[in-house]
Amino acid sequence: MNPTSKSTKDAAPVAAGEILDCEALTGLYLKGVERVAEAQKQALEIAAQQNAAAVDFLKKAVKAVPGIPCAFAFEVAEQAFDRLVETQKSVIDMVVEQNAALAEASKDRGSSAGKIAADVSKIVQQSAERGIALQKSLLEFAAQQSKALSEAAKQQFDISGTPAAAAAESFQKGIDVLLEMQKDLLEAATKPLKAAAAKAQ
Numbered sequence: 001m002n003p004t005s006k007s008t009k010d011a012a013p014v015a016a017g018e019i020l021d022c023e024a025l026t027g028l029y030l031k032g033v034e035r036v037a038e039a040q041k042q043a044l045e046i047a048a049q050q051n052a053a054a055v056d057f058l059k060k061a062v063k064a065v066p067g068i069p070c071a072f073a074f075e076v077a078e079q080a081f082d083r084l085v086e087t088q089k090s091v092i093d094m095v096v097e098q099n100a101a102l103a104e105a106s107k108d109r110g111s112s113a114g115k116i117a118a119d120v121s122k123i124v125q126q127s128a129e130r131g132i133a134l135q136k137s138l139l140e141f142a143a144q145q146s147k148a149l150s151e152a153a154k155q156q157f158d159i160s161g162t163p164a165a166a167a168a169e170s171f172q173k174g175i176d177v178l179l180e181m182q183k184d185l186l187e188a189a190t191k192p193l194k195a196a197a198a199k200a201q
Helices: 022-063 071-107 113-156 163-200
Strands: none
Touching: 022 071, 071 113, 113 163
């Protein structure tokens, strides 16, 4: 007989009537999700700190070279990265909340299939609404960044009243229209969700 193999005879038998503690297992699962989420958030914080240090270094390096007006571009890049980090954290929070809500819905084993389906439907609806709100927030941020870059470029390169200024203005208007169209599409996407929510209540 192989000395490393374990015999099934040595395993403790499961007592009659003993069942798996589903609530304890669910709690263990949720704690694991929370720990992974916290680790991801910490990694994002470290990345943000590293990015800030790199941008600070690059700003100083650019100042040492005359005639390179890029400091504002670095600030915009830093703000965009910070916004990305905050967005990622929000998504991580949403995943943790979804898992908790689904775990809570699974506790109602005695409930009807209709109630469980309604609970899951509500969770999916809330997730979609939060995702759409997040996208709208990112679109607004993109519009702000685009305007700030456009204004900075006009001032930095002193192009006021030139054809380049008119082209920059036209480009900015195009970006604004595109972002507004995207917001309208997101708003249209929420209408069926709101209608479904109203019917469910």
